[in-house]
Structures are given as C-alpha cells and as structure tokens.
Amino acid sequence: MIEGAAWRRWVFFRIPLALFLIFLLFPFYWMVITTFRPDSELYIAWQRPNYAPFWTWKPTLAHVQYLFEETAFLTWLWNTMFISICATIISLFCGVLGGYALSRLNFPFAGGLGTAIFVTYLVPQTLLFIPLSEIIRNYKLGDTPWALILTYPTFLIPFCTWLMMGFFKSIPKELEECARIDGASRWKAMVYIILPVAVPGILSAGIFAFTLSWNEFIYALVFLSSPEQKTVPVGVVSELIRGDVFFWGALMAGALLGSIPVAIAYSFFVEHYVSGLTGSVKG
Amino acid sequence: MANVSIHDVHKRYDDFHAVKGVSLEIKDKEFLVLVGPSGCGKTTTLRMVAGLESITEGQILIGNTIVNDLPPMDRDIAMVFQNYALYPHMSVYDNMAFGLKMRKFAKDEIKKRVENAADILGITDHLARKPRQLSGGQRQRVALGRAIVRNPQVFLFDEPLSNLDAKLRVQMRVEIKKLHQRLATTSIYVTHDQVEAMTLGDRVVVMKDGLIQQVGEPLELYNHPANKYVAGFIGSPAMNFAEVTIRSVGNGLVAENSAMRLVVPDELKGRLAAHAGKPATLGIRPEDLRMANSSDPIDQTFEAVVEVAEQLGSEIILDVTVGKANMVASVEPTVKVRPQEKVRLAVNPAGLRFFDATSEAAI
Numbered sequence: 001m002i003e004g005a006a007w008r009r010w011v012f013f014r015i016p017l018a019l020f021l022i023f024l025l026f027p028f029y030w031m032v033i034t035t036f037r038p039d040s041e042l043y044i045a046w047q048r049p050n051y052a053p054f055w056t057w058k059p060t061l062a063h064v065q066y067l068f069e070e071t072a073f074l075t076w077l078w079n080t081m082f083i084s085i086c087a088t089i090i091s092l093f094c095g096v097l098g099g100y101a102l103s104r105l106n107f108p109f110a111g112g113l114g115t116a117i118f119v120t121y122l123v124p125q126t127l128l129f130i131p132l133s134e135i136i137r138n139y140k141l142g143d144t145p146w147a148l149i150l151t152y153p154t155f156l157i158p159f160c161t162w163l164m165m166g167f168f169k170s171i172p173k174e175l176e177e178c179a180r181i182d183g184a185s186r187w188k189a190m191v192y193i194i195l196p197v198a199v200p201g202i203l204s205a206g207i208f209a210f211t212l213s214w215n216e217f218i219y220a221l222v223f224l225s226s227p228e229q230k231t232v233p234v235g236v237v238s239e240l241i242r243g244d245v246f247f248w249g250a251l252m253a254g255a256l257l258g259s260i261p262v263a264i265a266y267s268f269f270v271e272h273y274v275s276g277l278t279g280s281v282k283g
Numbered sequence: 284m285a286n287v288s289i290h291d292v293h294k295r296y297d298d299f300h301a302v303k304g305v306s307l308e309i310k311d312k313e314f315l316v317l318v319g320p321s322g323c324g325k326t327t328t329l330r331m332v333a334g335l336e337s338i339t340e341g342q343i344l345i346g347n348t349i350v351n352d353l354p355p356m357d358r359d360i361a362m363v364f365q366n367y368a369l370y371p372h373m374s375v376y377d378n379m380a381f382g383l384k385m386r387k388f389a390k391d392e393i394k395k396r397v398e399n400a401a402d403i404l405g406i407t408d409h410l411a412r413k414p415r416q417l418s419g420g421q422r423q424r425v426a427l428g429r430a431i432v433r434n435p436q437v438f439l440f441d442e443p444l445s446n447l448d449a450k451l452r453v454q455m456r457v458e459i460k461k462l463h464q465r466l467a468t469t470s471i472y473v474t475h476d477q478v479e480a481m482t483l484g485d486r487v488v489v490m491k492d493g494l495i496q497q498v499g500e501p502l503e504l505y506n507h508p509a510n511k512y513v514a515g516f517i518g519s520p521a522m523n524f525a526e527v528t529i530r531s532v533g534n535g536l537v538a539e540n541s542a543m544r545l546v547v548p549d550e551l552k553g554r555l556a557a558h559a560g561k562p563a564t565l566g567i568r569p570e571d572l573r574m575a576n577s578s579d580p581i582d583q584t585f586e587a588v589v590e591v592a593e594q595l596g597s598e599i600i601l602d603v604t605v606g607k608a609n610m611v612a613s614v615e616p617t618v619k620v621r622p623q624e625k626v627r628l629a630v631n632p633a634g635l636r637f638f639d640a641t642s643e644a645a646i
Contacts, residue, residue: 174366
C-alpha cells in the first residue's frame, strides 16, 4: 500500500485505480445500457437537445424479446454450450496427460517436444482454418457441431498441455516418489496423488479452454452455415447485422446474455483459478 | 526385517559420476548413517536403495533379493523425505493409511495400525486434520507414522530433520532414536549434520565426492579417523590442523614448525619413524588442548595469541593464532583471558593425530 499523507493515497492509488476501472468497465456498461434502451433513443442524432447518451429514462426489454422471438438465440446458446463443453473435456483430458508426461516422464527430447507443442499454439487460426476446412469437407463434418468440437482442440490442447506442464512442475516430485514407495504404480500415484493436488491447475486450464471455445469466432464462421447450427458469437453477428443495418439493441442483448455463462464460470471457480495461475501447492 | 547389501555401486549421470563404487553391508536391525557434504553422493546412494534412481553399475540386495530392477513399490521399504512429502489433500489418517490401502489391507487392520502408530508418535488428536494445519514437528511425525504403519523391511531417511528449527531437531532426533530402539527395523539415514550422525548411528559412513571415506562406529570415527577429511568432519568444533615436519631428536621424534615443537608420544613413534625428515599434518582436537601450567613439560605446550574468547558457560571456546595458523581450543570455564593476550596451551599427548602430507591418510 501507499504510505504517508492521505492525498498521496488519493493521487497515487485511488484516482488512478478509479480511472483504470472506468476504462475497463465502460464497454460492459455500454453493452448493458444499449440492451435496455428503446430504439427511439438509439437511433437519434447526438446533437439533439435532452439527449443523454449514458443513461435512459425509458428502459425496455424489447430487444431481449426480439432476440428470443425473432432469432434462434436459445439454439445458438445451446450449440455454444455443447461445443464448448465437449471441446474443453477433450482438450483437458489430452492436456493433463500430455502435461504430466512432458513434465514427469524423463524421456528423450521431452523439453524440445514441450516447446514444439507450444509453437503450434502460436500458428494463427486465420491461417490454420484453410487446411482445416479441407479436412472438415473431406470428412463431411461441415455444418455440424463436430466440425468445431474436433477443431477447437487444435489450439486448446497445446494451451492446456503447456499450462498443466508448468503446474505439474511446481508439485514437489517427492510426493509422487513417496506414493510409489508406498505401493502405488505410476498410474495410481498420478490418479490418487498428483491429479487431486493439481485440481486448481486443471480448473484454470478448463476455464481458459471453455472461454476460448465460447468466444471463438473464425472457425465457427467458416465451418457452420445454417442459422440453427451457429454459435452465439457468429449467430448474433450474422443474423443481426443485415447488410448495413445494425440491430444494435438486439446485438448488445445477445452479447450480454452470451457473456453471462462465462462470467458465472469465472466467478464460481475464481478462488481455485487464481491459486492455479500462481501455482501454489500448500503442503 | 532384513539386511541390505550394496556391492560396488556406481551412479553416472550424463557428465557426472555421482557415486563411484560404494560397497556397504548393513546388518539386520542396524541404524546406519550416511554423512557428508552436499554433493557427496549420499542421497543418490539412498535413492538407489529406494529404487528412485536407476543403478548404473553394481548390485543392491535387500534381504536375499537383488532389487536392481524392482520398482520402489516392490522393495518393501519406507522412506521419510526432507520436505515430509505429505499428501496435502488428504487428512493425517489418510496419509498414514495410503500405503496400506494401496497394498489392499483390510479396513479394520488399517485402522488398528494407523491408530497404533499415531499413539506411538503422539498425534492421535490430529488424525482428522490436513497437513497444512500442522506444525513442522507434527508434520515430521506424520511422515514417520506413514513409514512405520507399513512395517517395512527397511526404513530410509533422507535428511528428515533439516527443515526443523534447532530445538525441535534435537527433540525429534531423540524420538527417532527411541523409535528405532522400539521397532528395531534396519534403517539407513542420510544427513549432512555430523552431530545427528554421531548420536543416531550404530555405524556411520562418511562420504565425499562419491566415495566412502570411512565406515565405523561413531567413537571409532572420532578417535581413529582414517584420514584428514574424516578427522575434520567429525567433531565440533572441528579438529585443528597444523603443517609440521617430523624430526628425530636423540631416540625420540618431534613435530615442529615455526610456532610449535611437540614431542611425539611413544605409541606413535613406530608408525611415524618412517616419516622422519618429511612434512606431515598434525591434528589435535580442541578438547585435547588446555591452558598450560608450570608443571607441563615444555615440549607438550606451545604459545598462542587469543583472538576471540566465546563463553559457553560449561566451557570457553578460544579462537587463537599459533604462528600464522588459526586454532580453536576448548578450555575450562574458569579461565580468564583477554583478546590479544599471549597464552600457553598444553596438548593431551594421547590426542595427537598425524596425517600424511600428500595422501592425507592417517599415519
């Protein structure tokens, strides 16, 4: 904390923090206020008298209603949920096993392999979707959820593997050695000792993977075409922007409702999540 | 219960020869301590017995079984680690029961054994707690408990007391000793602390640079060190060394340098005679030095300048300079000296040790 006179705390801590918070939270605020603002206020010129851009006196649920009645938003929500959960489970399973192997089994080139896996994460998706779309087409997976469930792990597995590798390295190897002397095979030592201790790390990797797939845009845009197969980010953008007409109210309502599950996931695990990122093992 | 035989065991890492041919016979029920500075190969040797490191060359037997290729779980050993290695997500009870559960013991047998071990170690009240709710000493007890419930053939200890504070360390040292007297299980104990080694071990192995320097009972190492390294390692404060030349005077021998001239006692004459005219290293323990009085023969005393006097109550540790060399003397608590004062110190002739100047082996 900043010590000394009260003005120092204000100048060096509270005011900068407040500015930072405003900067950070303003987009969310804008999203919320636009969702509940009637069209009559949304589509008027800034110069009009009595115009309050940051507030509304006539909140309405019309945009939310429009979203649910005129678009397949609930289907999109379900699609996104299903795809994200499947992709997360696949990636977490591979990531945990891969991370364990790379950090604990001293096989030749383990270090180089770990780096190589991370490098694949750095290949931009905007390049990768071209060969992937060829594969999707060959396996006739286009316009099905499996197109995304099977392609999201291409960037989620390297990510989870790398994160879990770091986490496993922070767990003292004596724990595992002790378990193996106690009579556990390597597999049992991993299942009974290492994985329970690594729960914070697994949760962090899981939340990250879930968020990344929830928000993913480009694969979903390319691999899915029919409206009832779309995910929230793609559905909202493709169905609520028609030509040059932006349905701002419904767009923002879609964004708001689409971000709620992620926010819940974060807040639910936040404690584990933070300790996962700092790699703490309390012994 | 079993004996452990280590036959000419080597451990090589890519570019490092950590253990260079160690051979040891650990008798049934014996408490053997491996002691040495860090990097001397003592922990590696222990980990090879545990099966946590592969053996590059040589053979290890537990009982009559060659265990070189057995995984740790099949060696019937228990190990206590320096950082306790308690499973953080399990209660104390589950920590102690884990090894038995893995070996498919019946539930009530597990309960009986864990409660019995908890009773021996005085942690019955903490069985439901998690390791992080325990103090360092209690954690150490849980780690010991986890080892003893299994009733293994051999206990392995890897510096189990180094994470404890000084007072607790002394207390736990006594408890480990008691535990061994009670259970009489063959034990191998690794430490870098020579006091732990001396107090706990039935026999002590001093290691350095991957080689055994000497194996023997604690007092044997103290009284008859095999070389200069063991002499300096065992004992606290450490033995004083001085470079001297052996000369024959009449039919006796003296060890002398520019600051001292000491007569060699008769018992050592035979062995030292061959070194007459050659340099050697004289070793004398601080407890074999005392303040000289007028009745001491001149050739059993030397002059020293006091640098620091450390009052310990039961004794005074004098840091002195003799010529250019530094020495430490442990003298009676009644002595009154001031820094920079010149004093005469007398040696106990029976405490004189000589080491070859080049090989450093005891003469």
